[in-house]
Amino acid sequence: MRLKSLFGILAFLLLSILALLTYVAVHSAPWLFYTLEGLIALTFVFLLFFYRKIVKPLHTIGSGMELLREQDFSSRLSPVGQAEADRVVNVFNRMMEQLKNERLRLREQNHFLDLLINASPMGVVITTLDEEVSQLNPMAINMMGVKLEDALGKKLPEIDSALAIELATIPRGGSITIRLNDSSIYKCTRSSFIDRGFQHPFFLVERLTEEVIKAEKKAYEKVIRMIAHEVNNTTAGITSILDTVEQTLCEEGNRDELCEVIRVCTDRCFSMSRFITRFADVVKIPDPHLSLVDLNELALSCKRFMEGMCADRNIMIRLEGEKLPEVKLDASLFEQVLVNIIKNAAESIDHNGEITIRTLYPTTIEVVDNGRGISKESEPKLFSPFFSTKPNGQGIGLIFIREILSRHGCTFSLRTYSDGLTRFRIIFPIASV
Template identity: 25%
Template sequence: MTTPDRTTQETALEALWRRAEEIRALCGLPSLADPDAGRPPPRRDSAEGLVELLLGDLESNFRRELATRVQLEGLGELMTFAIRDPEPDRPYQILLQYLARALDEPNLWLGMLRGNPPGFTLYRAWDATEAERVSLREIDPGWLRWIVLGEGQPSLGADPLGRRKAGPWHPTPIKGDMPADRLSGGAPVCPGSRVEGVSCALSGAPLEDLVGGHRRCGPCQLGRIVGLLGIVGDADRKRASLEAIVPSLGALCVNLNLSEALDLEARFREDVIENMPLGVIAVDREGQVLAWNRSAEEILGTPRKSALARHVREIAGAEGWRDSLLRSLDRGGPEAPSEHIVRRPDGASIPVEVNAAALRDAEGTVRGAVATLTDLSNLRSMEERIRQLDRLAAVGRFASSVAHEIRNPLTGIATGVQYLSRGFPEGDERHEDVRFILREVTRLNSIIQDLLSATRPRMLTLGPVSVADAAGRAIRSLGPTIQEGRVEIRLEGADHWPKVLADTDQLQQVFLNLVQNAVQAIPGHGEVAIRARPVGNPPLSRVEIEIADTGVGIEPDHLPHLFEPFYTTRPKGTGLGLFVAHGIVQRHGGSIEVVSAPGQGTRFRILLPAAA
């Protein structure tokens, strides 16, 4: 074997030292000739010095990479705990800032494939507060190729939106195994398959048909490329460091993405439960309260903070419904729906329907129980309202029949009395008795006419009616009562009142009956206020009319019977005014309600269809 001469050896050794310099530059290490390198310049006249230098660099890089990987794993665990940050971008920004400091690279950037359907989010180390999101349909083709295929041009002149600024961009793919259900509901769509044809527009490979009508090419890496890491500007000196770190980022980024997805799903479930119209209460195996939503607070009158972590037996007012919950917990199955009366802390009693069932884990072990509470107050009120309307209809039919049968005899009585009075001499005191009888017959006839008007109403002539005009005419017809000066009637904002679709005369009759009733309810001086305003939206627009007085109010026992015929609390009342008003409003397709309490006045609320 021929031994190389000294000149050849020196030339080869010099070439090895230059190559070593290049390798150190790729690893981000200072030049050997740099006086600030922190070590004396090595001897360049022997291979032993070169080997020693490279081994030292290798050991240093290995230790640094190992430390970085350990720190990345610890950082990933910390960020998993911090994933519930209100700012969903925060964990990725923390990761990027850590990498920028570890690599001493202020121009570092991180791009993540996030969301369902997926989009690309770009984070910049030099602008930690900003995150730019781009859908895969709008992203620059050069970037899309890296995301989908994991390869492309090593240097991109434009940003993800195709804008030529702050470049060039040097991407390195971050590989991971993203579950398919995180992308487009289970079957990730290859972006290159969105165009017509049999080949992928990105890779050129044939497209394969997938379940659900999706297509995908063989080289497609969508879902296996979870992000991109790179540097803006000169990236050669840090390329080796990036390639060394990227393998550690794949699992970390997948875990962050999955943690974010789980957190979003958990928050969604919490929001669903919190905003349910039913009260939701859940307990663990020991009967301690774990969940108590807003509707449960409203129905039971017990704040969430007073119920959580307490045993359900310790909660006031839980008698009845809690027994269903605990039975389902003991028996490990659902309980039949049951109704209970809940007594709230404020003294109110509310009917509720309780449905309870046991909660089991994946192995079938009972872990707790859940109950839903339905407030039946509105349902019971509606049922009572229907029963009241049925009673009103039945009484009305009966009253109509009786009125018809009485009317004819009254006419005969009046005629007979008048005939008999002709035989009385002038000045006979019996003429006064006859006039009394005739007045009573006239009064009875008036009552019968009111009954017939309510039970056998005439056909309505509907049209746009000014509420203010109808109320004004009714008030003028009550002139003698008002002129006494003891009751003031105010039409509040009448110039702006809307019109209703109604029969003018019938609406005036409603105002007449209700205002007269309000005036008679005020024993001394007082006032009656009438208001009107539009409610609802077309085509279901309504006009709300309110008539409120400052009278004595109505006892609770009387309220359910106010609209029944002949029901009155006044000695001289007929009990037909509210009955007639109720019937007229109903025939107009409206509704009438009353709110009152002793000593607090009375307020009638009428809803009528608005005029177009």
Template identity: 35%
Template sequence: MLKIENSLLVLLIISTLLGITYPIRLEHPLLFIIAEVVSVISTLWIIRLYFFVSRPLKELGNAINLLSNNDFQSRLLPTPHPVVNKLVVVFNKMINQLHKERVEQREQSYFLEHLLKATPHGIVVLDYDQKVIQTNPTILHILELKFNALKNKRFIDIEHPLISEINQLALNQVKDIQLSGGRRYRCQKSSFIFQGFQQQFIIVQDLYLDDIKKEKQAYSKVIRMMSHEVNNSVGAMNSYLDTLKLFSPADEELKTDYLEALSIVKDRNSAMAEFMKNFASVVKIPEPNLENVNLIKILQDLLEIYHSDFKNNHIQVLDKFPKELAVIADKSLLEQLFINIFKNAKEALLEVDQTDRTLEISFNEETKKLVIWNSGPKISKETEEKLFTPFYSSKPTGQGIGLMICRDILLKHKWDFRLFSGKKEGVTFEISF
């Protein structure tokens, strides 16, 4: 546009001078020559002004394009105009600073993203409407959910026992939350300002493995010491008892009572040794020898073993699992795991009427969870929180060892699990692969 206007101005000046001097060119030739020289000089001057102005304006246009396109890589070229050249220098400095800040922001963003992925704590970031906008893999593992199931959903509307407890936290409050299966989490809700709005983020620390480690350090040494002392004492006492049998009374009636009493004491010693052996087994679970095994085959074999026992106790077994399910696990440890689960289920079912004893085993293909449900008495919320606690049992004669063994086997396989009573009657043991 400037070029056209400049050309029209040149034509206007030349036309005007020619129009005025052309009619008198013969009478006043000198004046005509002067007019022509002036027109040439004016044309050259206007052309010079055009180049003097057009280039700075072009650079200013480039500056506008760079800013509108968020281009922080290119720079403006120096111009012959001193004032515009100062503007170019300032603009280039501003672009350099913006580029530097942009790179730093991007690096910080990458660092924060990798930090969120690497941190062992679960993190959820909410927008000002309390909708989930960012999570890390740890919290998805804790919640056993996928990001698509959380994205753009209000945190308060997500159904999960841990989230329900977190929603009750006040801002900047730290609280330890315990769920079924002995799971304990340290949760904190905080906030930050982003683009002028307050946004919240939640940090969830899984204390479960730390708790188990501390528990084992506390009881394993005591159990080993007790087992050692009891076994030594039992061995010595049984030896003395066998020796005492040699000095039995001559009287037959007294001899019978005497030997029976020694037998009772020896049986009691053996029972005490077996009792300590059960405690010692908790700290002797080996590391799993992982291999590809068919989980369904293991379940079917164990159900076959328990078939007569279940039938005699009027327990109906419903198997709703697929024909085959391959998992990477230790076969012997899995057998021990399900033996304890079936044993606990049977004991629970014996507490209800014979007509209502059902054991159901199913596998959810979508969530990859094995569900073992029995129609026994429901577990109270207080009991549910104490399950898998060392040596805790809700049964009067229980030792609290079976569930500890189940817990340790599942943890060694790095599988999540829950034992709870939900909306459905009875008790559910849920294992997530």
């Protein structure tokens, strides 16, 4: 029972006793009656004083406890005129002011952190204690290539993203550099922060693609130019001398066998020169001259061009998909990209297979083949300079493709999926449409 109720019962009992005594006194001496009336008035005054000094302060403090329970830090208690109670009220009001300021500071700080995370050039992935994704900033969504609603509430390995799968393998407190099958390179760090006494894991993802590719390109351009210069100068001198020697020997007669050997050496020099020239062509890719191009017609043209090669290998090549809007691209450069992709697909199949060129809305084109596929170990290295899965490959075809697609602002990926099909997918930026 509340103290206020107890006080009411006490007042009622006292007044009832005094009323009873007054009734008795009426039937006895008058002086006793007046004495009891005065005592009743004095009791009433004392009860009011007792209520103001004891019960009301306690009721006010109880109201303060309700404010705390409701977390209403903007309300304040009024002084009650009782020294001890007013000290409690003053302490309570100062505490409420501090709590209000602390809450405001935390809200402002959290708002600032939200703005900072959303504007960060680094990807931020925050997970719950059950390792389910609870928050993704815009950059992380862009890096993963998924929609926010498709990632929230899921564990990282369950998300359809190569980056998310790689993030799940990072140990606590670990930091690794990841290279994906779309030539993207990321530095990923796993850490944690304390919230309400519990550690919440989070991931920081920093894009290193541009810096690494620039460094790689600068390195291999210098090496290729130096090798091309030395080889071409050397082979030019050698072929000139061999031509002179061949002409001299042929004039002498009976030197057919030796002349044939010299011609083989000359052809080999030309072959080496062409081999080096192919490397040099990678660093001489011209800037794209953009114009509006029908992607479906371009795909159809490349299909027809490659049909002869595919027919020789008993490979069926098909074109399917949706009608796409025109895209800004360099038609001649992009034709070379598409032809190279189809050629790689045919070589992966070798004989007896199928290649599908598919266009997807809004602006996506992919080449699908049922060849031998790409191993998980090879996927991260596909777009590395001079790496090739072919026995006699030079490792420059995908570098050439990467360079042209990057200059067009495309995103792309090459991987073998769980259905056994290998897909080279190219997505054009919206601005190109």
